[in-house]
Amino acid sequence: MIYLYLHIPFCVSKCSYCSFNSYPGRELLYKDYVDALKKEIASIAGVLGKNNRLTSLFIGGGTPTVLSSGLLVDLVQYTKTVFNFECGAEVSIEANPGTVNQESLEELSSCGVNRISLGVQSFDDGELVKAGRRHTAKEAENAVRMAVESGFSNINIDLMSGLPGQTGASWRKSLEKAVSLGPQHLSLYELMFEPGTLMTRFKRENKFSFPDEDELEKIDGITGQICAENEFSQYEISNYARFGFECRHNINYWLNGDYFAAGAGSVSYFNGRREKRIDSPEEYIARIRRNRTVVEESENLSREKSFRETVIMGLRMKRGVSLSVVRERYGIEALSYYGETLKKLLALELLEVDKEYLRLTEKGWPLANSIMAELV
Numbered sequence: 001m002i003y004l005y006l007h008i009p010f011c012v013s014k015c016s017y018c019s020f021n022s023y024p025g026r027e028l029l030y031k032d033y034v035d036a037l038k039k040e041i042a043s044i045a046g047v048l049g050k051n052n053r054l055t056s057l058f059i060g061g062g063t064p065t066v067l068s069s070g071l072l073v074d075l076v077q078y079t080k081t082v083f084n085f086e087c088g089a090e091v092s093i094e095a096n097p098g099t100v101n102q103e104s105l106e107e108l109s110s111c112g113v114n115r116i117s118l119g120v121q122s123f124d125d126g127e128l129v130k131a132g133r134r135h136t137a138k139e140a141e142n143a144v145r146m147a148v149e150s151g152f153s154n155i156n157i158d159l160m161s162g163l164p165g166q167t168g169a170s171w172r173k174s175l176e177k178a179v180s181l182g183p184q185h186l187s188l189y190e191l192m193f194e195p196g197t198l199m200t201r202f203k204r205e206n207k208f209s210f211p212d213e214d215e216l217e218k219i220d221g222i223t224g225q226i227c228a229e230n231e232f233s234q235y236e237i238s239n240y241a242r243f244g245f246e247c248r249h250n251i252n253y254w255l256n257g258d259y260f261a262a263g264a265g266s267v268s269y270f271n272g273r274r275e276k277r278i279d280s281p282e283e284y285i286a287r288i289r290r291n292r293t294v295v296e297e298s299e300n301l302s303r304e305k306s307f308r309e310t311v312i313m314g315l316r317m318k319r320g321v322s323l324s325v326v327r328e329r330y331g332i333e334a335l336s337y338y339g340e341t342l343k344k345l346l347a348l349e350l351l352e353v354d355k356e357y358l359r360l361t362e363k364g365w366p367l368a369n370s371i372m373a374e375l376v
C-alpha cells in the first residue's frame with residue numbers, strides 16, 4: 001500500500017502561531033513549483049515501477065488552495081497518470097477559507113479529490129484576528145457550505161483550542177457551529193507555542209491573555225461532551241470522526257507505516273529510512289531543474305529506534321498500539337522491553353494492556369505527552 005504526501009509551501013500570509021514550512025508572497029513561483037513537484041512525483045513512481053498502487057494521496061501545506069484550481073487539478077491528474085490509484089483511494093487536500101470558491105471546489109471534487117480539510121481554527125472573529133488568520137468566521141462557514149454543495153462528503157474542520165481570549169463559552173460556540181455544518185471529521189488541536197513564532201513572542205510579552213489550565217480543562221470537557229452527543233469518536237489525541245471517516249492517510253503515520261513525499265520541506269519514510277527535503281521552494285525548483293537531489297537530511301533508523309517510534313506513535317491512537325504487530329515487525333516484546341517503566345505506568349493506571357493492545361487510559365490521556373516521554 002502506498003501513501004503519498006505532496007507539500008505546497010505557500011500561504012496568503014503567515015499565521016501568528018505557525019511554524020510550518022510555508023511562505024507568503026511567492027505567487028510567481030506557483031507554476032514552476034508544480035512543474036518541479038511533478039518531476040519528483042514521476043521519479044518516485046519510476047523507482048516503484050509496477051508496484052505503485054496508491055492507497056492515499058494527501059496534498060498539504062502551507063495552503064494548497066492558494067494555487068489556482070487549474071494547477072491543482074493538473075497536479076492530481078498528473079499523479080493519476082504515473083500512479084495506479086486503488087479503487088476508493090483517499091485523495092485529501094488541505095484548504096483555507098478565503099482561498100476557495102464554489103467553482104474551485106467543484107473542480108477539485110470532479111477531478112477525484114474526495115476529502116477536504118478546512119483550516120477554520122475558530123468561529124470567533126476576535127480569536128481569528130489574534131491568531132493572524134486572514135478569514136472571518138462567516139467566510140469559514142461559507143467555505144464549509146460550499147464544500148458540501150460541491151459534492152464533498154468527507155469534510156474535516158480544524159479548530160484550535162488555547163487561542164488568546166478563548167473561553168469555554170467561545171469554544172463551545174465554535175465547536176457547536178462546526179458540528180452544525182455537517183462535517184464527518186474534526187481535528188481539534190491545542191495551540192502550541194513554537195520557537196520563533198509571533199504567538200510565542202506575544203505570550204512572552206504578555207500581549208494577550210491565554211486560557212489558563214482550568215479553562216483548558218473546561219474546554220476539554222466541552223469537547224468530550226459535544227463530540228459524544230454528535231457521534232464523533234475520538235480515535236487519536238486530536239482527531240474525532242464519524243464512523244468510517246477516520247483519515248486513512250494519518251492513521252498510516254500513527255502506525256509508523258511507510259510513506260512517500262514530494263515537495264519542499266516534506267519528509268518521507270520508507271524501508272526504515274527517513275528523508276527530509278530542502279525547505280526553500282526556490283532552491284527546490286532549482287535543484288529539480290538541475291537534476292540534483294532535493295533531500296538535505298536523511299537517517300537510517302535502527303530496528304530499536306523504529307520500534308520505539310512505533311510504540312509512541314501508536315499510543316496516540318485511542319485503540320493503542322498492537323503488541324502482536326510490533327512483535328511481528330521488530331521481533332521485540334514491548335511489555336518486557338519497557339520493563340519497570342511500563343510496570344509503573346500500568347500500576348498508576350495511566351496505561352492499560354489487554355491481549356492485543358497497549359493503550360493510554362482515560363486517566364493517562366491528559367498526560368499523554370509526559371507518558372510518551374518516558375517511553376521514547
Ligand code: SF4
Pocket residue numbers: 010011012013014015018019020022061062063096119
Ligand atoms: S495557513 Fe496554515 S500553514 Fe499557512 S501560515 Fe497559517 S497555519 Fe501556517
